Amino acid sequence: MNISKHISSPQNAMIKQLVLLQEKSRERRKQDAFIIEGKREISLAIKADYEIKSLLYSPDIISSGMVLDLVKNAGKQPELIEVSDAVYQKLAYRTSTEGVIAVVKTKKHAxxxxxxxxxxxxxxxxxxxxxxxxxxxxxxxxxxxxxxxxxxxxxxxxxxxxxxxxxxxxxxxxxxxxxxxxxxxxxxxxxxxxxxxxxxxxxxxxxxxxxxxxxxxxxxxxxxxxxxxxxxxxxxxxxxxxxxxxxxxxxxxxxxxxxxxxxxxxxxx
Incomplete structure (x- = not known):
């Protein structure tokens, strides 16, 4: 699996959309998607058959090999996006971070x-x-x-x-x-x-x-x-x-x- 793109600017349109996705429930409902931060949480979501749409990671914090290993059991392989530290810090909401954030499709829970x-x-x-x-x-x-x-x-x-x-x-x-x-x-x-x-x-x-x-x-x-x-x-x-x-x-x-x-x-x- 190859890294599909690199994003270096926090002003990138996709990054702005992800900030909205993280902050606004209205946006999560609109996109049927949400954000997960952290290796354990992402692994648990994959185990529960959540669809990982894309995975953003900072190479300053986590290696591409660890990222690939993280998603190896995902049912549908996500888009992998390398981001700069500035971009990652804009998206991260945890004080202790692991360098990886996933965009995930919601479930209905009917x-x-x-x-x-x-x-x-x-x-x-x-x-x-x-x-x-x-x-x-x-x-x-x-x-x-x-x-x-x-x-x-x-x-x-x-x-x-x-x-x-x-x-x-x-x-x-x-x-x-x-x-x-x-x-x-x-x-x-x-x-x-x-x-x-x-x-x-x-x-x-x-x-x-x-x-x-x-x-x-x-x-x-x-x-x-x-x-x-x-x-x-x-x-x-x-x-x-x-x-x-x-x-x-x-x-x-x-x-x-x-x-x-x-x-x-x-x-x-």
Missing amino acids: LHDLQLKNKNALILVAEAPEKPGNIGALLRTADAANLDAVLIANPKGDLYNPNIIRSSVGCLFTNNIGIGSTSEILAFLKEKQIHIYCAALSASETYTKTNFMGASAIVVGTESTGLSEAWLKASTKNIIIPMEGQIDSMNVSVSAAILIFEAKRQRSL
């Missing part, structure tokens, strides 16, 4: 395409998550627990925000993700006969007393408003983590981790 390999599935549902850091942390937890799926209801942002990719340390690509409205996800769970356990403050049972042995969806809402009424009405059981301090809530990713690993503990007995 619920009707979601396949659950395990009939006794354990799923995380997050309703209306907003903060990229929280979404990334939820995806890291889901990967650590090897969940069957992560479902995002009524998303407020763009799943391919660079900060989600960064905070998830690439776990955006390791999880089985579905996106839909609350009503669509509720219908999906009902069709699959999956019990719904909503993290809520009212009418709730302590999470350690809840039986997660059957097919289960653990549902978390935002820290500010919690879950919508639709989830609470559809809930098999509301669950709560008892608080012993002076506040009544924790970070959503921490709460999700506690609930998920209690379910995992029960299933390992």
Whole structure:
């Protein structure tokens, strides 16, 4: 595979387009593409069958041989573009960098395409998550627990925000993700006969007393408003983590981790 071109100027039209792609969700939707930075994240995306459209690298940081090795298992070989250090620094958004950036085709994450390999599935549902850091942390937890799926209801942002990719340390690509409205996800769970356990403050049972042995969806809402009424009405059981301090809530990713690993503990007995 040969390097197809060299770009030395940060004012190059393609580089300007990539900056927009990185910064604007509107542009990502328009182009059906997003940016990944870093060898591990790119490798995980390739393993998850994402299409790498082009790969830009700085020879001052990474060798062409390492770049070629990185994409050797890509289904469709991407265009390889050597860029100057000035160009690379314009595109890089991480403080510690590895010299390589990929332009990648997005996936749709439609619920009707979601396949659950395990009939006794354990799923995380997050309703209306907003903060990229929280979404990334939820995806890291889901990967650590090897969940069957992560479902995002009524998303407020763009799943391919660079900060989600960064905070998830690439776990955006390791999880089985579905996106839909609350009503669509509720219908999906009902069709699959999956019990719904909503993290809520009212009418709730302590999470350690809840039986997660059957097919289960653990549902978390935002820290500010919690879950919508639709989830609470559809809930098999509301669950709560008892608080012993002076506040009544924790970070959503921490709460999700506690609930998920209690379910995992029960299933390992």
